Amino acid sequence: MVDPLFISDTAEVRRLARSAVTNDFTDAQIIIQQKAAYSDIIIQTHKSDWSILDNRFYKIQKIEQQLAAAYVLEYYGDGSLETLNMIAALRTEANASLKITVESGSDVESDVSISIVASDYESYPASLQDNPYTATPYRSTTNWV
């Protein structure tokens, strides 16, 4: 399955970004922010296949919407208190929701322990590091034993 690049509604993101006008943001430009927001969700949830079959989907969609709206508002970064407060509120809410989602998730995690199989050195002198007591130096000889 090809992972979706974003899961939120572009019109809703525009609305949440205080109805940013199309002169400032076309739909295509908002979609770039939605993709970035979805990447953020993937990074934090370690899950990239959020689908509508998952009962947490709508919450994740909402989080993406909030993050994308905050990204859009960043462009209006004139330092005014209103804008800063909006960005901070959206970010805080989205990140808190993501944290709860991750902490209360019951997803089966993949096995992350890795088995490393290594063999000992057999030939002298490298074999000394594996077994310094019984390592047998190879000795060339002209005598037949």
Next chain:
Amino acid sequence: MSTWVVPELNADFSNDFEDMVISYIFTKWQETDPAKGANPQPDTQTETNAISFKPGFPDYFRSYECCCVQTLTQVIEQYSGKSRFVFTTDLDVMLRMKRIERDAASADPQLDNMEREIIRIMTHYKHNDIPGIKDLLFGSPDSLIRVYNATDNYAKSDWRSIVKIKVFYEKQNLT
């Protein structure tokens, strides 16, 4: 019991000046950039480029806003026996535009367009267009002010101006 009336209405005003003035501005608005929506508060999904009209202060949910608050009321004439008073009440019509590139080589024109439109509406006001209000006058000495503050910088994206207006009306004591 006293009877306190606006002569044109034969009763006192039943609405606040903010409501009446903003509603009048909305009705008379002809500018198309930004244009008004179907209602004073445009639909945020289908009319995202429309200007929002509301009494009170900006709500920041729109990129273009026109708001109105009442400030100072003055008695400018009073007749003997407290029988008749002439008032002016000042209102601030606040225009707000959230745009990124206002500082670019070519400034976004919408704030100027909004200012010009308010002035046009003001200067076209006819007696009693708003029942009970004899005239709309410009506030003085500051009739139109661009609002800036000390923290503004090249990245400013929240642009505002205030058009100061006065409503001119009369009240009578018919007791």
